Amino acid sequence: MKRSDSPRRLVRHVLPVVLAIGASCAAAQAIERVKAGDAELDCAAIAKETQAMDGFIAAGATTEKNAGSGSGGLFGALGAMVSKASQQPAGEKAPPDADAQEKATQAQARKGFLVRLGSAKECQPGGQGGKQLTAEQFQQIAQHAPSPLTVAAIQPALAAPVTLLPVDGLVEGKLDMKGKRFYIAEFRVLFDIGGQVSANTRGSYLPGRDYGSTRAKVNYAVPQIDVAAFQAITDKAWEDFQARLTAAGIKPEDREAFERENGAIYEATEEASKPGKPVFIEKNYGHAERKFLVMAPTGTKVHARGFAGLGAGNIGKRIEWSKSNLEALSISVAVNIAALESSGSGMTMIKRGSSASAGEGMSISMAPDTLLVQSHAHTNILRMNGPLVVDGSFASFREVGGYDTDKDAVGRTMGLLTNLAGMGANKTRRTDTEVDLDGPATGRMAMQGLATINQAIADRIKAGLSSP
Numbered sequence: 001m002k003r004s005d006s007p008r009r010l011v012r013h014v015l016p017v018v019l020a021i022g023a024s025c026a027a028a029q030a031i032e033r034v035k036a037g038d039a040e041l042d043c044a045a046i047a048k049e050t051q052a053m054d055g056f057i058a059a060g061a062t063t064e065k066n067a068g069s070g071s072g073g074l075f076g077a078l079g080a081m082v083s084k085a086s087q088q089p090a091g092e093k094a095p096p097d098a099d100a101q102e103k104a105t106q107a108q109a110r111k112g113f114l115v116r117l118g119s120a121k122e123c124q125p126g127g128q129g130g131k132q133l134t135a136e137q138f139q140q141i142a143q144h145a146p147s148p149l150t151v152a153a154i155q156p157a158l159a160a161p162v163t164l165l166p167v168d169g170l171v172e173g174k175l176d177m178k179g180k181r182f183y184i185a186e187f188r189v190l191f192d193i194g195g196q197v198s199a200n201t202r203g204s205y206l207p208g209r210d211y212g213s214t215r216a217k218v219n220y221a222v223p224q225i226d227v228a229a230f231q232a233i234t235d236k237a238w239e240d241f242q243a244r245l246t247a248a249g250i251k252p253e254d255r256e257a258f259e260r261e262n263g264a265i266y267e268a269t270e271e272a273s274k275p276g277k278p279v280f281i282e283k284n285y286g287h288a289e290r291k292f293l294v295m296a297p298t299g300t301k302v303h304a305r306g307f308a309g310l311g312a313g314n315i316g317k318r319i320e321w322s323k324s325n326l327e328a329l330s331i332s333v334a335v336n337i338a339a340l341e342s343s344g345s346g347m348t349m350i351k352r353g354s355s356a357s358a359g360e361g362m363s364i365s366m367a368p369d370t371l372l373v374q375s376h377a378h379t380n381i382l383r384m385n386g387p388l389v390v391d392g393s394f395a396s397f398r399e400v401g402g403y404d405t406d407k408d409a410v411g412r413t414m415g416l417l418t419n420l421a422g423m424g425a426n427k428t429r430r431t432d433t434e435v436d437l438d439g440p441a442t443g444r445m446a447m448q449g450l451a452t453i454n455q456a457i458a459d460r461i462k463a464g465l466s467s468p
Contacts, residue, residue, distance in 0.1 A: 031056065031106035033113050039138045043123035043130035046114050053111040060104025108396060112438070115393040116141050119444070147439045149229045154443030158236045162451040165388060171456045173382035175329075175375060175464035182327035183258040185376065186268055187241065188302050189234045189450070190281070190292035190334040190367050194221035194435075197288040197340040199354035214427045216354040220338055220397060221291075222435045227275045230295050233443055237450040238297040241331075244451075244458040250465065252329075255300075262326055265313040265376040266303045272296035283368035287342040287356075290368070292334060303330060309370050321377035328376040329461075332367035333453055335446050336387065337395060337435065339363075358433065360395045362442075363387035364449035373457055382460055390449040394441035401432040 031053075041049065120141055121130045133141075147153040198217040245252065272294050273279045279294040296302050303310055310330065321327065339361025343354055365387040366372045373382035405428050 031103060031110055033106070033109045034142045038113075038117065038142070039133070039135070041117070042127075043118060043121060044127035046118045046121070046123060047127035050111055050114045050118070053107040053114065056100075056103045056107035057111070058104075060100040060102070060107075108393075112393045112396075112441075113142070115441070119392075148224070148226075149437045149439040149442055150226050151228050151232050153439030154229055154232060157440040157443040158232060158447060160444065162240070162448055164455055165390065165448065165452045167388065167452055167456045170385055170388060171372065171382055171453075171460065172385060173373070173380070173460070174467075175373065175380045175382065175460055176378060176467065177327065177461060177464035178467055180325045180327045181253060181258075182329060183253045183255045184331065185255065185264070185266065185328035186303055186330040186332070187238050187297055187300070188272070188330070188332040188367065189237060189295045190332070191230050191233075191295060192290050192334065192336040192338060193225055193280075193293050194219075195282075195288065195290040195338065195340070195358075196220070197342050197356045197358050199287060199343040199356045200345050201354050202345070214354040215429070216343075216356040217430045218356050218358040218433065219431070220358045220433045220435055222337075222437060225278060225293065227273050227278055227293070229439065229443075230273070230293055231275075231298060233446050233450075234295040235298055236447060237454065240447070240451050241454040241458070244454050245461070248458050248462045250458065250461055258328075262321070262324075263314070263317055265317045265321065265328065266310055266330070268301040268303050270302045270304050272300070272302050281369065285368075287344055288340045290336065290338075292368075305369050310374065313376065318377055326377060330370070330374045330376070331372070331457065332370045333372065333450065334365050334367045335449065336363045336365060337361070337437070337442075338397075353427075359397055360393065362390040362392070362394060362445050362449065364390065364453055372453075373460070380464075382457065388449055388452060390445045392441060392445050394438050394445050396436045396438075397433045398436060399431055400434050402430045404429045 117138075120133060120137065123130050196217060196219045198215070200213065200215045202213055271277070271279060280291055281294060282289060282291045294302065305311075337360075338358045341355075341357045343356070366384050371381045371383050373380075375381070405426070
């Protein structure tokens with residue numbers, strides 16, 4: 001009887017172990033950048049798979065949450081000590097483990113491949129459309145690795161046809177251009193190349209309860225800036241704008257000839273970026289800051305701007321032009337590469353923590369120091385109601401450094417001593433990231449957004465020329 005039970009006992013004890021090992025292996029299975037059968041994916045399947053990758057990326061994110069907690073009295077200190085022992089501060093979600101972070105990195109690489117595959121198949125939003133690729137075309141996409149943002153890397157993308165994005169209601173304002181001679185005085189493009197986003201809560205106190213302050217900050221930066229590549233995008237955007245004006249039957253006068261004959265209300269005297277001589281401006285948005293590379297078409301300059309934007313300019317010329325039906329237009333847009341989120345500020349007794357994040361997200365917006373379009377003589381304006389989001393994968397945000405009080409021995413010790421004294425410990429987390437831009441994807445998406453805004457401006461100019 002004992003012999004007959006032995007095999008059953010063996011199965012009963014060994015089988016769960018085998019199943020557990022199998023489950024563990026399945027959970028740890030790597031996400032391959034290219035999988036068997038990818039060549040047969042249609043647009044709907046590509047969209048579904050991309051959405052699945054977004055889930056892995058979100059699960060492995062390490063820069064979204066900042067530590068935040070309060071403690072008070074003896075019980076607060078005791079709670080903090082127990083929390084420290086478990087490495088999960090009270091009120092804070094535990095950070096993703098190494099496996100989740102590795103999965104996120106793998107998912108980001110696969111998402112990049114899927115985005116390029118969908119672009120090659122000409123998939124439309126929602127998984128619609130699509131065309132068949134030859135085996136050779138698929139292999140080129142499968143073997144393609146992200147290329148840096150250089151002139152050579154982006155030239156094919158800049159030469160490709162552009163599909164415009166919907167802009168219904170995005171641009172508002174009116175340009176009264178009927179019967180006027182005019183020219184384009186400035187075409188200015190700002191490129192987001194770095195910045196930061198932050199959040200904080202102030203320490204607060206209630207009888208028997210003390211809450212420490214929390215701070216979260218994420219820095220991001222493009223480590224290597226190829227000004228020539230950004231110049232190529234700017235020149236292509238300017239060429240695209242001129243072509244759209246021509247297609248609409250709009251013929252602005254030559255800038256140099258117009259100014260020789262009539263002078264200028266605002267003179268373009270400021271140099272834009274050139275190879276070896278980058279020009280930057282920085283803008284503070286409250287809980288976020290962006291640093292922009294200032295670009296203009298080759299051979300042109302930009303207007304000087306101050307706190308009030310362009311300012312008053314030449315008042316005498318403004319009066320003269322108003323009487324003579326002369327006009328000039330300044331156009332200025334910004335290409336943003338980061339989606340910034342902040343929990344803002346507040347009191348720790350109300351908001352137990354701070355969170356800030358900076359991640360991949362391209363959008364086209366008005367330049368931060370001016371309007372989308374501004375006329376010089378009659379002060380007509382066009383503005384954007386919000387940013388134009390350009391969907392797609394084009395960048396990788398890599399964590400390269402930072403500081404976290406919960407991961408610093410001195411910070412943990414000081415926090416513990418503070419808690420034992422009956423006071424809330426202050427928590428700080430700073431994350432430093434570098435942004436790797438994929439050249440072809442960045443060039444293609446930037447041109448899609450810029451061309452869309454170009455068309456919207458051309459439509460408004462045409463409407464202004466024919467308005468009663």
